[in-house]
Amino acid sequence: xxxxxxxxxxxxxxxxxxxxxxxxxxxxxxxxxxxxxxxxxxxxxxxxxxxxxxxxxxxxxxxxxxxxxxxxxxxxxxxxxxxxxxxxxxxxxxxxxxxxxxxxxxxxxxxxxxxxxxxxxxxxxxxxxxxxxxxxxxxxxxxxxxxxxxxxxxxxxxxxxxxxxxxxxxxxxxxxxxxxxxxxxxxxxxxxxxxxxxxxxxxxxxxxxxxxxxxxxxxxxxxxxxxxxxxxxxxxxxxxxxxxxxxxxxxxxxxxxxxxxxxxxxxxxxxxxxxxxxxxxxxxxxxxxxxxxxxxxxxxxxxxxxxxxxxxxxxxxxxxxxxxxxxxxxxxxxxxxxxxxxxxxxxxxxxxxxxxxxxxxxxxxxxxxxxxxxxxxxxxxxxxxxxxxxxxxxxxxxxxxxxxxxxxxxxxxxxxxxxxxxxxxxxxxxxxxxxxxxxxxxxxxxxxxxxxxxxxxxxxxxxxxxxxxxxxxxxxxxxxxxxx
Ligand code: BES
Ligand code: MN
Ligand code: ZN
Numbered sequence: 422x423x424x425x426x427x428x429x430x431x432x433x434x435x436x437x438x439x440x441x442x443x444x445x446x447x448x449x450x451x452x453x454x455x456x457x458x459x460x461x462x463x464x465x466x467x468x469x470x471x472x473x474x475x476x477x478x479x480x481x482x483x484x485x486x487x488x489x490x491x492x493x494x495x496x497x498x499x500x501x502x503x504x505x506x507x508x509x510x511x512x513x514x515x516x517x518x519x520x521x522x523x524x525x526x527x528x529x530x531x532x533x534x535x536x537x538x539x540x541x542x543x544x545x546x547x548x549x550x551x552x553x554x555x556x557x558x559x560x561x562x563x564x565x566x567x568x569x570x571x572x573x574x575x576x577x578x579x580x581x582x583x584x585x586x587x588x589x590x591x592x593x594x595x596x597x598x599x600x601x602x603x604x605x606x607x608x609x610x611x612x613x614x615x616x617x618x619x620x621x622x623x624x625x626x627x628x629x630x631x632x633x634x635x636x637x638x639x640x641x642x643x644x645x646x647x648x649x650x651x652x653x654x655x656x657x658x659x660x661x662x663x664x665x666x667x668x669x670x671x672x673x674x675x676x677x678x679x680x681x682x683x684x685x686x687x688x689x690x691x692x693x694x695x696x697x698x699x700x701x702x703x704x705x706x707x708x709x710x711x712x713x714x715x716x717x718x719x720x721x722x723x724x725x726x727x728x729x730x731x732x733x734x735x736x737x738x739x740x741x742x743x744x745x746x747x748x749x750x751x752x753x754x755x756x757x758x759x760x761x762x763x764x765x766x767x768x769x770x771x772x773x774x775x776x777x778x779x780x781x782x783x784x785x786x787x788x789x790x791x792x793x794x795x796x797x798x799x800x801x802x803x804x805x806x807x808x809x810x811x812x813x814x815x816x817x818x819x820x821x822x823x824x825x826x827x828x829x830x831x832x833x834x835x836x837x838x839x840x841x842x843x844x845x846x847x848x849x850x851x852x853x854x855x856x857x858x859x860x861x862x863x864x865x866x867x868x869x870x871x872x873x874x875x876x877x878x879x880x881x882x883x884x885x886x887x888x889x890x891x892x893x894x895x896x897x898x899x900x901x902x903x904x905x
């Protein structure tokens with residue numbers, strides 16, 4: 422979407438003009454068709470509410486849109502995003518190429534929020550649709566913000582980096598597993614981060630074998646695709662200071678391996694790399710807005726396939742940490758990937774804190790559905806800050822407990838750990854597994870986002886499909902706690 426700013430008011434004859442209004446504050450001087458039409462349609466300016474009608478102005482027929490931004494309270498930013506999202510949903514394929522927004526009653530921040538919602542909701546991936554009818558194709562190309570308030574362009578420059586990051590995550594998550602696999606995930610990132618100043622490091626299987634990453638490689642050994650670890654480093658903070666780390670599960674397809682999943686819905690497992698996607702997108706957002714912090718994003722990329730060479734239930738693997746794992750269920754593969762990535766990260770980069778994102782357990786979806794991601798942490802401060810960042814951005818989290826009693830459930834009779842516990846508390850025992858690889862009490866949080874990366878129905882700022890969950894959460898956390 423092309424965004425343009427102009428200080429002048431929209432021409433009376435622009436074919437599509439929108440204004441955004443607070444609840445109960447309809448503009449004065451509207452044509453009676455609009456004023457009475459809005460009243461008849463019970464338009465009051467609730468968040469995201471739309472009313473539009475046609476009027477004649479200066480001899481031209483003009484479509485005028487009233488969008489609601491609710492009351493002037495703490496929810497205003499979200500209401501503005503909702504209004505932007507509603508505008509995009511209504512006009513993206515309307516046939517209109519240009520939307521003019523009359524912004525004289527908005528602040529610079531309000532414009533940025535509105536455009537954030539509008540551009541996020543406009544994201545589509547039509548690359549594989551070759552037979553779209555004209556009325557199914559995106560028509561809206563340009564949004565012109567007229568009567569633009571002072572500072573709106575700068576506010577938008579900052580916000581648009583975030584939108585770009587979310588878009589990148591959605592692209593990675595949406596692409597099928599024959600297109601995005603470990604090597605091509607890395608290639609996409611290389612292309613996107615080219616010339617940004619971020620530093621990319623890639624480990625191939627030979628290097629991982631050398632490092633002793635037996636758990637990650639065990640998952641990968643049934644696939645013809647080679648595994649990769651990708652680290653994206655951004656040094657926008659104090660020179661030489663240790664980075665904060667974000668880690669992502671990047672299982673580019675999860676068949677379950679020899680513990681194979683049932684056929685129904687297995688196609689969903691193309692998005693089992695949603696944690697890695699979120700980390701890559703968040704890094705892009707941070708880099709694009711030149712965040713003043715040292716941050717590293719590390720993703721473990723593998724495909725989990727059944728094969729003559731695949732690992733078997735009962736196999737014992739040795740992790741990079743030296744701890745051994747009895748692989749009871751080859752479908753509990755995410756934790757096997759994350760543990761070696763965590764060890765490598767801690768030994769190589771000594772991060773100040775670690776937050777991992779993973780579509781780790783189906784049990785998380787049973788517990789929380791698609792309203793919250795699960796949060797697990799060894800540190801109350803970090804957990805509290807992440808919960809708050811979630812509330813601020815809409816990427817909401819809900820905290821679950823960790824304890825020695827749960828930890829005991831993954832002791833193995835033959836190795837140091839087994840990769841699954843009993844049926845109960847499946848998301849917690851998964852988190853306890855990862856916790857065994859956190860060294861020196863480093864502040865660590867694990868976000869199980871199995872229910873969050875993909876949506877069956879449209880939301881305020883996303884359509885059906887990839888949501889980009891996690892990008893805004895990470896961006897907000899960094900902004901609030903690591904910068905300035
Ligand atoms: N990727 C899945 C978790 C998942 C399931 C995410 C459904 C999104 C939707 C993960 O690798 C997995 O298979 N977990 C198992 C763990 C079990 C074997 C202990 C699960 O949840 O069934
Ligand atoms: Mn699995
Ligand atoms: Zn998985």
